[in-house]
Amino acid sequence: QVQLQESGPGLVQPSETLSLTCAVSGDSMSSYYWGWIRQSPAKGLESIGYSFYSGTTTYNPSLNSRVTISVDSSKSQFSLTLSSVTAADTAVYFCARIRTTVGGVFADSWGRGTLVTVSS
Amino acid sequence: DIQMTQSPSSLSASVGDRVTITCRASQRISTYLNWYQQEPGKAPKVLIYGASTLQSGVPSRFSGSGSGTEFTLTISSLQPEDFATYFCQETYSTSWTFGLGTKVETK
Numbered sequence: 471q472v473q474l475q476e477s478g479p480g481l482v483q484p485s486e487t488l489s490l491t492c493a494v495s496g497d498s499m500s501s502y503y504w505g506w507i508r509q510s511p512a513k514g515l516e517s518i519g520y521s522f523y524s525g526t527t528t529y530n531p532s533l534n535s536r537v538t539i540s541v542d543s544s545k546s547q548f549s550l551t552l553s554s555v556t557a558a559d560t561a562v563y564f565c566a567r568i569r570t571t572v573g574g575v576f577a578d579s580w581g582r583g584t585l586v587t588v589s590s
Numbered sequence: 591d592i593q594m595t596q597s598p599s600s601l602s603a604s605v606g607d608r609v610t611i612t613c614r615a616s617q618r619i620s621t622y623l624n625w626y627q628q629e630p631g632k633a634p635k636v637l638i639y640g641a642s643t644l645q646s647g648v649p650s651r652f653s654g655s656g657s658g659t660e661f662t663l664t665i666s667s668l669q670p671e672d673f674a675t676y677f678c679q680e681t682y683s684t685s686w687t688f689g690l691g692t693k694v695e696t697k
């Protein structure tokens with residue numbers, strides 16, 4: 471059974487870059503997409519973007535200019551960078567495995583989430 | 591952007607009740623609609639994908655229906671472990687917009 475675990479700083483300064491890593495264990499990263507989703511009281515659940523294990527990426531248009539998601543299959547991990555952060559980027563950040571089937575596309579496994587606060 | 595409107599935002603129910611939650615999309619999304627359950631302090635868990643397909647391991651009391659712009663999640667007989675918040679999500683666009691959630695509370 472696949473397990474995902476987020477890691478990274480819990481506090482980021484305004485205008486700086488947020489960087490998180492998701493470690494994947496229990497399954498191969500091939501044949502899946504890997505994504506990031508965040509949740510805040512102000513905006514609720516918000517998809518950030520996702521990347522195929524080979525590197526093809528899709529980002530939420532509202533964050534597209536500030537986001538990079540990359541996959542490192544050799545290390546069984548993928549990462550998120552979000553630049554020029556503001557207080558509005560304060561949220562719990564989840565990493566997730568994305569399954570694509572004939573019936574649909576959905577996040578079938580999630581990390582526990584990590585709270586990132588943007589504040590000076 | 592596609593907007594996803596869930597109703598109600600909260601409801602009170604008892605064990606054994608039939609519960610129905612609705613999600614409306616601001617434009618047609620075919621059946622690119624998922625339902626998730628989230629307990630406090632935990633990550634969401636997928637229940638239904640493709641509007642009506644039950645995810646493996648999810649109890650059969652959960653069911654989903656709809657296509658186009660209107661979708662429904664039904665819990666046929668509410669169990670104690672079902673008191674949680676439920677979210678719909680569209681995967682038709684690249685935004686993958688979520689609804690704001692429906693909190694199911696005990697009456």
